[in-house]
Amino acid sequence: MIGIYLILAFAIALGLYFNRNERVTIGLLLTFVALQTGLTVHAALNHHQHELGYFTYDSLGLLLLVVLSVLTIPALLHSHIYLNEQPAPPQARSIYYASMVLLITAIGAGYLANHIAVTWIFTELTTLSASALIYHHRNKLALEGTWKYVFVCAISITFVFIGILFLSLSMNHAHAEDMSFGNLIRHSHELNPFWLRLAFLFIFTGFTAKMGLVPMFTAGVDAKDKAPAPAGALLSSALMNLGFIGIFRTYTIIANTELKTWAAMVMGISALLSLLVATVYMIKVKNIKRMMAYSSIEHMGLVMLAMAAGGVGYYAAILHIVLHSLVKPSLFFQFTQLYRVFKSKSIYQTGNYFRYNPTGAMVLLLGFISATAMPPSGLFVSEFLIFKSLVQGGHFIVLGLVLLLLTIIIWAFGKNIFKILFIPPVGFNDAHVPSISPRESLSQFILLASAIYLGLNPPAVLVNLINDCLSNLPV
Template sequence: MIGYYLTSAFIISILLFFNKNLKVNYLLTILFMILQWGFTIYEYNHKNITDLVYFTPDSLAIIFLVILSIVCIPAFYHSHIFCNSTKEIPYNRGIYFAAMVILLTSLSAAYLSNHIAITWIFVELTTLSSSALIYHRRNSLSLEGTWKYIFVCSISITLVFIGILFLSLAVQQSGGTDLFYKGLFSKAAGMNVFWVKLAFLFIFTGYTSKAGLVPMYTAGIDAKDKAPSPAAALFGSVLMNIGFIGIFRFYEIISATSILAWANNIMLITGVLSVFVATVYMLHVKNLKRMFAYSSVEHMGLIMIGLASGGIGRYAAILHLILHSLAKPALFFQMGQVSRIYNSKMIYELGDYFKYNLTGALVLLYAFFIVTAMPPSGMFVSEFLIFRSLFESGNFYVLVIILILLTMIIWAFGKNIFKMLFIKPVGFNDLNVEKISPVESISQFVLLTMVIYIGLNPPHELVLLINSAISNLPH
């Protein structure tokens, strides 16, 4: 099935690239969505059945696949709105959609991959396809963003490769021959600790650029800022998940070795630093979209902390990731409406949104409460559990620091959001304000409500999936 999926997706993207007709463009994207959903449903029903040697839909992959399929629908919808509103020439539109299809396809493949190198290849593919999206606007700033994104991601992907090389050294010594996750996991206990450590360090550092964690989070911020909002929504959710998957799959292997505690410490440090950096910049940032990007860094930091502190925290980390990937796109989609109204993303120039776009303002308000994890936001549930795991693992100081930082973040976030909602903008001419139909906000409401629903009343299936996803980790 995956073979058919990859080929048809590839064909669709090529068609999208060459197509000049708007209607056909719509048709093709709808076709891709059908393909994506069909594929997702198929894989859901064929859980743990290896396909084409390198692809196994395990629980984690299925969770992320479903999220991707959910998020891609509004993403395409808003992409069309975006392209129509900016009156794209067919050539650019073609590149945009083709790149997006490739991005989604490679993400799906990377989720499903059961081989460390295959994951790595598809991750590299996502870098390339997303850079086409970042460069969509074709001005010097987007060029700069693209350049940095490619540059930093290439270096980090090289780091991952070096990590894989070290890992292979370790594998050779424990008598393994392949780099399938399963094989690595079973051989993990016998590996040379030194090489595994080095491998983990390099792979972890490499994937942080995708996952949006300290130390390599930097380029992702620029990417989310410069990409069109629907694309940024993907970057802020499903693309970050691939970084997480890369780390998590290797973390599973580590968990079978004696260096688990060491790895946990690194992840804890990274998590705290990420939240810290997010705090620094959320207090400081002047661009609303970048603020949302930093907010993602914060959430990924929390997820790492949850994963590192063990116990219930692992469940919470996955849950948090799921909720984050649903909530963050809503914010970015909304950002698209904002920039259509104001032609700007600078907080200084935004304001009185409540007056110009009531529905959108409500989305922002709603999203603010959801994303900052105020109860009854679903993310509060996961944060609660993460805090609990921190508490139970005895990291009181970390807990206190995190709580202080989170409070600062809410303050910064709230300050900017409310300024934008209610205070008059500076030098804004409101004569020709674009009227935005409330219909465009429906998807955001749906996504955000899903966050509450999943958080407060997670479907039984989901709980089972999450539990089986973390079943390899020691209890």
């Protein structure tokens, strides 16, 4: 099925690139949604099965594939609304839709790849497709953001490639040439520690560009700002999850060796620095999309901190990834409505949103509550488990520092959100404010409600999948 999926998805992307008829475009997009859904159902029915030698429907890949498929429908729907509200030349529309399909395809295939080199290939493909989305507006700022993203991601993917080479060198005495993740875990005790240490450093550093962690977080912030908001929704969730998968699977290998404590320290340092960076920029940022992007850095820092803490933190990290992937896109989807009202990304030029779009303002308020992990947010549960893992590990100083940083972030985030919602904008002419249908906010309410439900009342299938993801990690 994965082979058929890839062939058809690339064919659909090619058709979208050359097509200029809107009805045909909609037909191709609906076909892709059906294809994406079909792959997800097939993966669920063939749990833990292998295909083509390089893909496995394991629990982590399946879980994130389900999230990706859920996000695909509103992402394409809001893309259609966005392109109708901000008309673009036919060629630009075609490139946009083709790039969205390629991005979703590459992310999904990267989730399911059971070989680190295959993960590397599809990660590189996400860079190419995301770059076309970032450059959609064809202006100087978009060009600057695109080149910055390509440059940083090119360096990061080179780091991953070098890490793969070091990983192959660590296998010299393992009597195994297969670099699939499963085989590497089975032979982890035979891997050369020196080369394995270097491999993890390079692979981890490379994937931080996609996950949005220090040291290579900068490109992702610009990408989410310059790309259209529906594309930014995927960049801030599904694409970050691909970076997490690369790091998680590599760490699973090293966690079964004597280097586990050292690797956890590396991840912990990156996590704390990411939280610090997010805090500093959240205080000063006045661009709404960049504010949401730095919020994503905060959450990825918490995820990596949970991985470093271990224990219940492993479970909390995956749960947090899933819930964040439902919450953050809702804010990016809502931004398209916000921009239509105020024609600006600046917090200074927005305000009194409840007056101009009450339904959208409710989304923004609920999204803020959810993103800051305040009850009844599902993220409250995952963050509580992260704090619990720090307490159980005796990391009380780290916990105190994290709580301080999160308090500052909530204050800064809340100050800006409440300015947008309630304080009248200065010099704003509301004579021509567009009327926005409440139906456009339906998908965002569904995503936020799903995050609350999954966090407060996780179904058994979700718990079992997460626990199965952790089966290869030592207690």
